[in-house]
Amino acid sequence: MALPPPDPQFVLRGTSAAIHTLHFSCGGQEPEIPVLFSGSENGFIHVWNLKTHRVDTALDGHGGKSVYCVETMGGKDRLLSQGRDQRICLWDLAEGRTAVTDSVFTEHVGFCRCSLVKVAQGRWLMATAAKGLEEVHVLELPSKTSVCTLKPEVGAKLGMPMCLKLWQLSCGSQPLLLAGYEDGSVVLWNVTMGKALSQLVCHQEPVMSLDFDSEKAKGISGSSEKVLRIWSLNEQQNLQVYKTQELVNAGISDITIRPDKKILATAGWDHRIRIFGWKKLKPLAVLDYHTATVHCVSFSDHRKPQERLLAAGSKDHRISVWAVYTHT
Numbered sequence: 001m002a003l004p005p006p007d008p009q010f011v012l013r014g015t016s017a018a019i020h021t022l023h024f025s026c027g028g029q030e031p032e033i034p035v036l037f038s039g040s041e042n043g044f045i046h047v048w049n050l051k052t053h054r055v056d057t058a059l060d061g062h063g064g065k066s067v068y069c070v071e072t073m074g075g076k077d078r079l080l081s082q083g084r085d086q087r088i089c090l091w092d093l094a095e096g097r098t099a100v101t102d103s104v105f106t107e108h109v110g111f112c113r114c115s116l117v118k119v120a121q122g123r124w125l126m127a128t129a130a131k132g133l134e135e136v137h138v139l140e141l142p143s144k145t146s147v148c149t150l151k152p153e154v155g156a157k158l159g160m161p162m163c164l165k166l167w168q169l170s171c172g173s174q175p176l177l178l179a180g181y182e183d184g185s186v187v188l189w190n191v192t193m194g195k196a197l198s199q200l201v202c203h204q205e206p207v208m209s210l211d212f213d214s215e216k217a218k219g220i221s222g223s224s225e226k227v228l229r230i231w232s233l234n235e236q237q238n239l240q241v242y243k244t245q246e247l248v249n250a251g252i253s254d255i256t257i258r259p260d261k262k263i264l265a266t267a268g269w270d271h272r273i274r275i276f277g278w279k280k281l282k283p284l285a286v287l288d289y290h291t292a293t294v295h296c297v298s299f300s301d302h303r304k305p306q307e308r309l310l311a312a313g314s315k316d317h318r319i320s321v322w323a324v325y326t327h328t
Helices: none
Strands: 010-012 019-025 035-040 044-049 054-060 067-072 078-083 087-092 099-105 115-120 123-129 136-141 145-150 161-167 176-181 185-190 195-201 209-213 218-222 227-233 239-246 252-257 263-268 272-277 283-288 294-299 310-314 319-322
Touching: 019 310, 035 067, 035 078, 035 319, 044 067, 115 161, 123 161, 136 161, 136 176, 161 209, 176 209, 195 239, 209 252, 218 252, 263 310, 272 294, 272 310
Parallel strands: 019 067, 019 294, 252 294
Antiparallel strands: 010 319, 019 035, 035 044, 044 054, 067 078, 078 087, 087 099, 115 123, 123 136, 136 145, 161 176, 176 185, 185 195, 209 218, 218 227, 227 239, 252 263, 263 272, 263 294, 272 283, 294 310, 310 319
16 A cells, blocks of 8 residues: 655745745755755745754845745855846855845746756856747856847747756757747757757647756656646757646646656645656655645755755745655
């Protein structure tokens, strides 16, 4: 008989607003304290101490507008955040500082999270939905140099970009971007050439979230429908549907594959977190704790597998933290 799903290891409360994004920083050298960053609808970013389960710092840089993306840039002292104020802020948190050191004005009115990839020591590429309805802008950080603007062909009618994933196979190889659009398409872009390599209609509704495993050259996407689509990338850089996984209830807000590529988690409109095996998409667990839509899921980057955690943020103002399948 299958084991019943566990309860959360602990729950973080006190943000007094819906949680829209989560990001761990736990892979540092001892005795660094592992932290979890959360971005809230009320414009705050909270830095949670995972030893005390309390907020160490609350950052306020988006003028009370919802924060829907938080990422670290090579350590937990360099932070990037994105909000509904159409700004992406860069923070310096070293030695207790709470300062915004730079910002980028995107002019994008949607809620498409930006995507980061490290291309060299101290150099990053960032993709963000742009002012033009269907456009994606790629910048280099920290210089803020414009790399390219990715525009669909005339008459393509993809709609707004909804989710982005920058990646490169190896250091020095060309960076590529996967973008999910309002019309249900996923498009693979060559960032250096500024052109689309492949397009695949994965959903009948807007693509709400996607993640990609560059080692296996396959990805996964979700929408407001009752399906997850798994798609692969062949050697000719063509996207093709690989598998469809039916869901019990409609609506996926977020999908993330664990860094070890063994399992993945989805955040559901039905208040539940679902865990699947990544190899065959076998359903493994349904985590039922929240009382409203789960907006985001994130796996920790602990160095030791047995310490790995999964966090989920919800409209119910709570963050549930789980220890699931830590020995797979």
